[in-house]
Amino acid sequence: MSADVLAFRDVSVRYPGAERPAIAGVSFEIGSCERVALLGLNGAGKTTVFQAVVGLIPSQGMITVGGVTLDRSSMRAIRDKVGFLFNVPEDQLLFPDVLEDVAFGLTSRGVPRPEARERARQMLARLGARELAGQSVHKLSHGQKLRVALAGALVGDPELLLLDEPASGLDPPGKRGLCKLLQEIPAAALVATHDLEFARKTCGRYLLLNEGRLEDQGQDFSRVEAGWQ
Amino acid sequence: MNGRLYRFYTDTWSSAGGPVAALAPVTRLATGAAVFAACLTSDPRTLFGSGLLLFTVGAWLTLCRVPQRVLWPVLVFGVIVLAPFFALSAWIAQDEASALSLQTLAVPWGIFSKGVAVMLVTTSTFASMSLAEFASGLACLPLPRFIVLLLAQMAHQAGMLLGESSRIRAALTVRGAGLRALTSMPRVWLVRVMTRAERISQAMQLRGYDEGVTNSGERIMRHRDWISLATAAGWLALVVLVRVKVLP
Numbered sequence: 001m002s003a004d005v006l007a008f009r010d011v012s013v014r015y016p017g018a019e020r021p022a023i024a025g026v027s028f029e030i031g032s033c034e035r036v037a038l039l040g041l042n043g044a045g046k047t048t049v050f051q052a053v054v055g056l057i058p059s060q061g062m063i064t065v066g067g068v069t070l071d072r073s074s075m076r077a078i079r080d081k082v083g084f085l086f087n088v089p090e091d092q093l094l095f096p097d098v099l100e101d102v103a104f105g106l107t108s109r110g111v112p113r114p115e116a117r118e119r120a121r122q123m124l125a126r127l128g129a130r131e132l133a134g135q136s137v138h139k140l141s142h143g144q145k146l147r148v149a150l151a152g153a154l155v156g157d158p159e160l161l162l163l164d165e166p167a168s169g170l171d172p173p174g175k176r177g178l179c180k181l182l183q184e185i186p187a188a189a190l191v192a193t194h195d196l197e198f199a200r201k202t203c204g205r206y207l208l209l210n211e212g213r214l215e216d217q218g219q220d221f222s223r224v225e226a227g228w229q
Numbered sequence: 230m231n232g233r234l235y236r237f238y239t240d241t242w243s244s245a246g247g248p249v250a251a252l253a254p255v256t257r258l259a260t261g262a263a264v265f266a267a268c269l270t271s272d273p274r275t276l277f278g279s280g281l282l283l284f285t286v287g288a289w290l291t292l293c294r295v296p297q298r299v300l301w302p303v304l305v306f307g308v309i310v311l312a313p314f315f316a317l318s319a320w321i322a323q324d325e326a327s328a329l330s331l332q333t334l335a336v337p338w339g340i341f342s343k344g345v346a347v348m349l350v351t352t353s354t355f356a357s358m359s360l361a362e363f364a365s366g367l368a369c370l371p372l373p374r375f376i377v378l379l380l381a382q383m384a385h386q387a388g389m390l391l392g393e394s395s396r397i398r399a400a401l402t403v404r405g406a407g408l409r410a411l412t413s414m415p416r417v418w419l420v421r422v423m424t425r426a427e428r429i430s431q432a433m434q435l436r437g438y439d440e441g442v443t444n445s446g447e448r449i450m451r452h453r454d455w456i457s458l459a460t461a462a463g464w465l466a467l468v469v470l471v472r473v474k475v476l477p
Contacts, residue, residue: 051431056434079437086432091429094436094438097364138239
């Protein structure tokens with residue numbers, strides 16, 4: 001039994017018709033409450049890693065989340081342990097009403113609606129978005145949609161957060177608020193980003209993907225910075 | 230155009246300020262549906278039938294109190310789409326002289342007036358509620374769960390798609406596509422819609438959005454709701470009776 005919240009063992013993903021695998025032989029672990037940056041240039045395979053974790057795409061190798069190995073029967077249980085922020089937050093807003101959308105993560109698990117709505121309201125307030133509670137998602141800016149999607153991902157108290165480019169489109173105060181929040185949340189987080197400054201502030205170490213392979217990992221972000229220049 | 234469509238979409242919901250907006254969402258939907266059915270049932274080929282249709286639509290518009298900025302575009306759209314039906318009168322006429330007679334024009338007039346009427350009634354009904362109220366009202370209706378989820382997502386995603394379309398069009402225009410923007414639009418749009426649909430499907434799987442989604446409709450019915458439902462049902466019954474018994 002591992003204490004790791006997320007473990008990848010020799011995981012590969014190949015899309016149908018693709019010449020090379022999107023990720024190949026990737027192995028890493030993330031411990032409890034650890035924040036790890038997933039770095040890589042465009043097309044490196046960051047989003048594929050995220051999708052593989054929750055079984056949105058078929059993969060080879062072994063993926064374990066919170067001690068549960070990913071397979072068809074455990075998929076729902078694993079998805080309940082994970083808070084996922086999509087690269088385009090608008091895609092994951094499934095309800096026209098902000099509060100309803102954030103609360104859905106709880107109501108879908110059987111939490112009574114009034115309690116779910118109250119907890120959703122508290123989560124929005126924690127993200128500095130209390131005023132969005134009564135609004136329609138159609139009238140929100142990109143940054144506001146991102147906060148709502150993030151609130152929806154966090155409201156179920158996930159063990160693991162998968163954040164795909166969470167800082168993109170956020171203004172500087174928004175980025176600072178997100179950094180602070182990520183430090184406070186009692187959950188492990190894998191953060192895919194190009195923003196090295198943001199990664200350095202929020203994450204204790206990094207994993208560097210290059211053309212689908214785990215090229216480097218460590219705590220010295222300046223090595224990545226030097227490589228990218 | 231697309232930017233205007235998106236603004237129209239977001240502006241329409243909740244824009245009406247009449248007494249209908251004070252009813253429970255499910256009552257608004259059900260009474261709107263009854264008025265819609267009354268419009269379809271009426272027979273505007275006679276003067277009396279036209280009067281009945283006009284009264285039905287007029288009363289519903291008055292009770293909804295939809296702003297003119299919402300009503301006018303719908304009216305203009307309805308006229309543009311349905312007016313060509315009057316050209317059918319040339320085929321319906323027995324001879325050239327009767328092409329413009331009242332009897333010949335009655336058929337296209339029936340299509341035109343009913344079409345415009347249901348467009349106005351539908352818009353007014355939607356203008357009397359927010360998108361969230363629409364979903365919650367649907368959830369209270371005795372419909373199969375997957376139909377409710379499908380309709381709610383269609384209404385919600387239509388807005389998202391209109392927003393996306395306006396961004397695509399803006400990008401094509403800014404990049405100097407000009408008139409070519411019009412021809413490029415369907416191709417670019419289709420690819421975007423397909424990839425977007427896939428991402429939304431993934432989000433639904435991930436967030437557990439399926440037929441097991443719990444019913445979020447709150448059916449709190451007050452006296453006024455029951456009175457409105459009874460009135461709308463009574464009116465529909467009257468229109469049906471007139472259609473069957475009175476009109477030829």
